[in-house]
Amino acid sequence: MLSSKRILSSLAILPLVSLHPAFAACTLNSSNPSMSGSTLTFTCDQDTDLTTNLIQFDTDQPIKLNGTPQYEPWAASMTAMVSDTHVEFRTAPLDSTGEDFIAKAGQAITVKFWPYSADYQISNFMVQPPAPIVYSSVSFSQESGSSTIPDTALVALLPSADTSGNGYSFSWKDIKSGAAQQVAVGSYIINAMNGTDKIAAIPSQLTITKDNPARIALDYHIYNGRFTFTATHKQPNNAVNIDVVVTDNTTGEQSHVSLPWGNVPAQLTNLKAGDQYSFSAPDVLGVGHKYAISFKPATLTPSADKDNYNIKVKAKSSKFDSYPVTIRVTGLPTATQQAEVSITDTQGHKVIDTPVGNGRQQFNTEAGHFTLAGATIRSGDSLYRAQPVSFEVSAAGSNSAHLSYVASAVAPVVTGWPDYIAQGH
Structure with a gap:
């Protein structure tokens, strides 16, 4: 790929060209940073499928976006993923026909998006498939x-x-x-x-x-050692169980305990005497409130002459503008099978991380753009994978997402062979 000069936030715009032998050459013709709505305009030298290709660029400093990007004029729905200084815009199929959105050769395509700051410069613009x-x-x-x-x-x-x-x-x-x-x-x-x-x-x-x-x-x-966790707080509306993370500071190992609210204990057993353990948990979101989790004690070292240790789990609430989100999961192999499912914001922070089975479940998040992803599961001779899904949460939105698992046969892995051969393709 040819290196590109940065685009400055000025009227003098130097074209940035993305070249790759297998893809179209797409040129960034203009970039206008603005907190009230930044725009970028590009053209490609051949017809380019924007549904299967990502619009990508880097910025000279970390950037955060508010809301979702959109085409000007509107042509198809878009979502954004931001990782520090790298931005990716993904295009959905056309709502009217379900077909991919194709940018014609030489057609000027303008994208509008809303950054929290207009003090940035763009480099490495490209339109290419996901890595x-x-x-x-x-x-x-x-x-x-x-x-x-x-x-x-x-x-x-x-x-x-x-x-x-x-x-x-x-x-x-x-x-x-x-x-x-x-x-x-x-x-x-x-x-x-x-x-x-x-x-x-x-x-x-x-x-x-x-x-x-x-x-x-x-x-x-x-081993005889066991920790018994109890959260005395009544379960908030739409709040998931508390994800207790137990870290063995001696070995570095981590274990997770799904702790219900309302004085329902949960245990972690088979703990080795003499190792030091510490406890932590991410914040939990409920309707209108966020709950910070703390432990008493916060660390413990089991001894050989004592089996059970009780840990009290407290939750401190603070007001929080949140909205209900309905997650639908399908395709898991059995009615009782669960997969670890996460909801991640554009900065890579997991706001929800919990086991979920087939069916619908409701959570709470703040407004913004999120990605729903699920762990890959092996059951018998099949692997169950789900493609991550992007969705938007707002006061007036549908606030829902569907994670669909698809089964594939477990293929032998042959060290040193290309993946497509190992997978039997």
């Missing part, structure tokens, strides 16, 4: 000396802050053979559980790369 997901593999084994791991144990790969997606969930029954499992490259935290029993993962955190498939050993031992 392909790069896959590698991970395999699992039972550590020598471990107790037998029950088939019902679950192993989750939770993405670290610098890794996109919503992770993966495996049943020990499906992975105990040691066969390689296909996952996207990135950094993950390993969370292994048998019911409420914590299972040690070695390593507990890792980075998976294209040329470095990962191997994870699970070490299951029976």
Whole structure:
């Protein structure tokens, strides 16, 4: 790709040209930053499908957007994703026909969007397909000396802050053979559980790369230590359970406990004596209020002569303009199967992160643009994946989104082969 000069916030606009041997050459002809509505206008040298290609650019400083972008004049619905200094505009199919929106060769296309600040400069403008997901593999084994791991144990790969997606969930029954499992490259935290029993993962955190498939050993031992969490606050309207994060500060491992409100206890068991544990939880949104979660005590080190430790969980409310959002999930393999589902804002912050099954469920968020994503699940010989969905929340909007899971056969992973061969395409 040819390097491009930055566009300055002035009347003198130097064209930015996006060149790629497989795609159209699209030139940014003008850019007019304004808090009341910035615009950019571009043309492409050949017919370009804007539904399958993303309008992308970088800014010289982090940028935040208010609301959703739109074409001027209106042509098709758009959504935006912002990651620090990188902006992507995605175009939906035409409402009237369901067909893709095609920019004709030489046609001037203008996009309007609303930044919180007009003090930015654009570079690296391009119109291209989303970057392909790069896959590698991970395999699992039972550590020598471990107790037998029950088939019902679950192993989750939770993405670290610098890794996109919503992770993966495996049943020990499906992975105990040691066969390689296909996952996207990135950094993950390993969370292994048998019911409420914590299972040690070695390593507990890792980075998976294209040329470095990962191997994870699970070490299951029976310990007497257990934490009992209780939230005394009555459940707020439309509030999800509290996502209690238990971090083993000795090993770095993390476990999650879904804690109901209203004095309904939840436990984490099989805790090793001598390790230090700390507790945290993200804020929970309810109708008109946000709840900050705290723990008493905030850290604990179990001892060999005591089994149970009670932790009180408190919630402090503050007023918050929120709106109900209805999430519909379909395609999971069974009526009882759940997937970890998240709602993420344009800055990458997860405002909702909770297990959800098939059907409808209502949450609360503030107004803005969000992305709904679900973890990939393996069940038997099938993988269940869902494409992330963008949606808008406003006072007058429909405030709903649909996450559709689609099953595909588990394909063997052959190290060093291209992904499309490994997937049998």
